[in-house]
Amino acid sequence: MNWISDWALPKIQGLFRRDVPENLWHKCSSCEQMVFHKDLERNLQVCPLCGHHNRIGAAARIDITLDEGWQKIELPKAPADPLRFRDQRKYGDRMREAQAKTGMDDAIMVGHGRIEGRPAVVAAFEFSFQGGSMGAGVGEGLVAAARLAVLQDAPLVVFPASGGARMQEGAISLMQMPRTVIAARMVKEAGLPFIVVLLDPTTGGVTASFAMLGDIQIAEPGALIGFAGARVIEQTVREVLPEGFQRAEYLLQHGILDMVVPRGEMKATLARVISLLREPVVDPIETVPALPAA
Template sequence: MNWISDWALPKIQGLFRREVPENLWHKCSSCEQMVFHKDLERNLHVCPHCGFHNRIGAEARIDITLDEGWQKIELPKAPADPLRFRDQRKYGDRLREAQLKTGMDDAIMVAHGAIEGRAAVVAAFEFSFQGGSMGAGVGEGLVAAARLAVLQDAPLIVFPASGGARMQEGAVSLMQMPRSVIATRMVKEAGLPVIIVLLDPTTGGVTASFAMLGDIQIAEPGALIGFAGARVIEQTVREKLPEGFQRAEYLLEHGILDMVVHRQEMKPTLARLLSLLREPQILAEPAPLALASPNA
């Protein structure tokens, strides 16, 4: 019977064996419900049970924002490890590891295309690349996106998701704050709109620079938005902060944001805004006032 168990049975099992992919189920980090991975993808990585917006990568963000056929642009190369920084590891090693992990040169991707037929330039941050931190590479990407928007006479839409400035680049990273402000100014001076869509999280030097300078400020539900952490602020002001402080909904109530938009509604909302901002609106002429008869 050995030939049956050693040869025949494995052959038969091999005919019917199917490869089972890993991570078929995703556990929501908010409500802890299990979601089938195909259902999560169809719902744009938003939990169907509680509406929690999971983070998605820069390429996926651009793909769900722009119409089919969008094109990624090659960004200028920034100096790698300009300070030869080292903590527990060399910064150059950390940089190469992030590049291999994400397939990107730095924490930003820029593309041009259309949103429901309306031209747009989109810059999206990649949070999995060193926390979306803003170094020289990101600064170069934002300037390149602004120049492309001006060249194509197209609005600029930026999706920041970042922990702030990249500390391993020291003052070089801090200089990207004024550079990013100048980039948004270039677009505005050309008479083009700048729309900022704040994602979870947007903090530190990114918040303190271009991320708050959009003509229209939008955020996804529940996004953490702020400069310093809540614990640092509490220790500074010595007061208990309100519930939901630094979340998108709180900032909307207090006038920091213009709107909070669900991910599934983001593309049609952006298309509607571009239509209002860029396309001439025909206003109906008011009806002439009826003059009262003198004999009335």
């Protein structure tokens, strides 16, 4: 027995040991550098070293978009397991696990308030809730958000982050595609702005429905946006895809998006866009004073 290493050293270490939380540092998934958690929080979960935008939850998204004092609305309840679906596990069990993990009923949250003083309704997807997949609950949430926007005469801003339709709900999930298109049309027919901010990732049936119908299409830097995966497309067209294919910057260059906006500038950008779309444009000719009669 080595009494120095087995007895003395642990005693000495115990005198100076301090309990240090394990989550003080975050390893960036892009640059792989260690970032202090306080720096990451101050930078809205954007890596201060490389600019990589980490995913954030729906509540945090609405909180950094709407002014202080915004209100969350209760969404209509959808059938929990309409098809009694089961693969390796019961769909109902997966739903209960996701609800316990996120504290949400489904993969969408809707709030209303103001963006730099301008009224707005915001719907945000929660990607950690079954990959932000769109089932009946998400469809109900988007329809409710559209109705609230029309009722309040306010623009609707949607932040989708989704892997697509929720296949455990079969055709019911696919029917949410036309439902969400109708929700977008409700807002537009009321003469209100419908703004979509595409997050990482936005794919599948979400991209193929309301997510590409915004009056203004915005995305965060580096966001993966598309319908099918790159590998499937390459196997179908039998060609090598360009570098950065399906990323926000590539789509901006090819006219699919209107803007790519960093997270720290998103709120001010949305406020400016809403003011341009909502405030009446004054005809400069009408402001010129009439000439006195001769």
